[in-house]
Amino acid sequence: MPQFAANLTMMFNEVAFLERFAAAAMVGFTAVEFLFPYDHTPEVIGERLRENGLTPALFNMPPGNWQAGERGLAALDGRQNEFRASVDVALRYARSTGVRRLHVMSGLASRKDAAAVAIYRNSLTYACDQAGADGIDIVIEPINPRDMPGYFLNDFDFAADTISALDRPNLKLQFDIYHRQIIHGDVLTALRRLMPIIGHVQIASVPLRNEPATGELDDFRLLRELDILGYKGFVGCEYRPVGNTVAGLGWMDAFRSQ
Numbered sequence: 001m002p003q004f005a006a007n008l009t010m011m012f013n014e015v016a017f018l019e020r021f022a023a024a025a026m027v028g029f030t031a032v033e034f035l036f037p038y039d040h041t042p043e044v045i046g047e048r049l050r051e052n053g054l055t056p057a058l059f060n061m062p063p064g065n066w067q068a069g070e071r072g073l074a075a076l077d078g079r080q081n082e083f084r085a086s087v088d089v090a091l092r093y094a095r096s097t098g099v100r101r102l103h104v105m106s107g108l109a110s111r112k113d114a115a116a117v118a119i120y121r122n123s124l125t126y127a128c129d130q131a132g133a134d135g136i137d138i139v140i141e142p143i144n145p146r147d148m149p150g151y152f153l154n155d156f157d158f159a160a161d162t163i164s165a166l167d168r169p170n171l172k173l174q175f176d177i178y179h180r181q182i183i184h185g186d187v188l189t190a191l192r193r194l195m196p197i198i199g200h201v202q203i204a205s206v207p208l209r210n211e212p213a214t215g216e217l218d219d220f221r222l223l224r225e226l227d228i229l230g231y232k233g234f235v236g237c238e239y240r241p242v243g244n245t246v247a248g249l250g251w252m253d254a255f256r257s258q
């Protein structure tokens with residue numbers, strides 16, 4: 001049975017971010033993920049996790065100026081120093097929370113030429129080396145161009161090639177089933193083929209990004225396949241509930257009682 005992690009950025013929006021930890025624990029989640037903890041101190045985030053008996057599955061490194069439209073820094077020319085500083089910040093939060101994996105966002109980049117690829121690889125190498133000293137994995141996630149036009153990492157094979165070329169034991173793939181289906185389809189075969197490099201999985205219905213099992217894919221079949229493939233990591237519930245978060249959790253009971 002996959003270990004589900006509530007995505008506190010998308011779920012439990014009925015309450016303020018810091019209240020979402022208790023809300024998730026209350027309905028039985030034992031793990032959570034979120035995009036960015038950086039509006040609060042590392043100590044406060046660590047406390048909320050511990051108070052509620054929650055394991056942090058994942059969060060993202062600082063993405064640059066999100067409000068201004070930035071979506072990561074790793075592939076951006078001229079932002080290397082800022083990227084390195086963001087790694088330090090993320091590792092401070094990692095030490096305080098005990099998270100074992102951090103998502104590095106590539107950024108929006110109009111070009112995917114050799115220079116941009118070199119910058120991206122350099123950034124990832126730096127992040128892997130810094131995080132590796134703390135036993136932390138770095139994950140990279142292809143994101144579909146409809147949701148994030150211009151995002152540099154928009155292809156699963158490109159991500160796999162990057163991971164293979166850099167050959168760092170702590171560099172892995174964040175396989176978001178929602179993005180995979182929109183970008184390429186062929187989800188089941190991709191899970192089988194890419195499982196050796198998968199470090200984190202996320203799920204939502206396609207195309208509306210709501211509760212699993214409400215879209216075009218057989219999500220339960222995909223979740224069962226994760227077990228068959230021996231996946232022992234977390235499955236982040238990165239979806240926008242159609243209505244009330246708790247009222248929408250019936251899909252999880254239905255999956256567990258199969």
Ligand SMILES: O=C(O)C(=O)[C@H](O)CO
Nearest residue numbers: 035060103141143176238
């Ligand atoms: O959008 C997603 O799917 C993510 O997982 C991100 O962390 C960032 O947007």
Ligand SMILES: [Mg+2]
Nearest residue numbers: 141176202238
């Ligand atoms: Mg995702």
